[in-house]
Amino acid sequence: MFQTTKALVLREVRYKEADRILTVLSECEGKLTVKARGALRKSSRTAAATQQLTYAELTLFGNRGKWTVNEGSVIEGFEGLRGDIEALALGSYFAECLEALSVEEQPDEAMLQLGLNALYALSRQMYDPAKIKAAFELRLMCLAGYAPDLTGCAACGKEPEEPAIDLQNGRVFCRSCPKEGVCAPLDCDALAAMRYIAEAPAKRLFSFSLGGESLQRLSAASEAYLLRQTERRFGTLDYYKQVRIT
Ligand SMILES: [Zn+2]
Missing domain, CATH: 1.20.1440.120 (Recombination protein O, C-terminal domain)
Structure with a gap:
């Protein structure tokens, strides 16, 4: 199942070689733990959207409790x-x-x-x-x-x-x-x-x-x-x- 939601990344933890485990506060589902596979690779399309303190639109794949980020785009990066x-x-x-x-x-x-x-x-x-x-x-x-x-x-x-x-x-x-x-x-x-x-x-x-x-x-x-x-x-x-x- 795919679901697109706006979410604020509260915490990111490095996992394995290049993955991130994120805790996000999402608009649709409240607090969620999601995995972003390969997000730490330079070529990753989800790198920017899965950084801590980023508000992003995330497309998640999975079902209850087990979500993976499929796509992400930054809405507000709080660059300051x-x-x-x-x-x-x-x-x-x-x-x-x-x-x-x-x-x-x-x-x-x-x-x-x-x-x-x-x-x-x-x-x-x-x-x-x-x-x-x-x-x-x-x-x-x-x-x-x-x-x-x-x-x-x-x-x-x-x-x-x-x-x-x-x-x-x-x-x-x-x-x-x-x-x-x-x-x-x-x-x-x-x-x-x-x-x-x-x-x-x-x-x-x-x-x-x-x-x-x-x-x-x-x-x-x-x-x-x-x-x-x-x-x-x-x-x-x-x-x-x-x-x-x-
Ligand atoms: Zn009094």
Whole structure:
């Protein structure tokens, strides 16, 4: 059976002499593992389309669970990431997050679109990478079913004055109210940005202003929330922190 689908290549692993095993986020089938035979040969027609962090139209041959790339053409290569080690490292982290939070054979258009928008913004240097990263992380958690409840303080019910987010249960508290679990400090602007990220239309996800300490708080809280909720480490995040110029 042949199937043509648009797909974002999240990960490529070299296999045998010149094959690639890919993890892709496809439009039609969600997360898939596909084999690209001979993709590492110079003469290969699928070499460009099966590179990590490439959005491509792939013609797959096979059936459930066992797919091979028959043909591929690049839709968007995110070229701006290739020569910039920091942007490439962050893009790879986005890919690892998408792999961790997407589901096999379950299409999720919003999640794919989020990945594409974040990589596009990063490769075109449209916003501060810290802002792209925080918005990507928090929005991804919302799409994957881990949306925090940001409506008001979980203890007193009021709008929190010096808010903090409970990383385990995804709730906000006032600094002075009794809280449970590990909390990350926010401030009013960082909380407003979180609310925006959770609700904004996909195309305007990064269109919020936040800087200085508020952006630092948002960044720390978004990352900590994702790590706490997924209960795992991301090798690409550790690598990003090593190469990031601060
Ligand atoms: Zn309170």
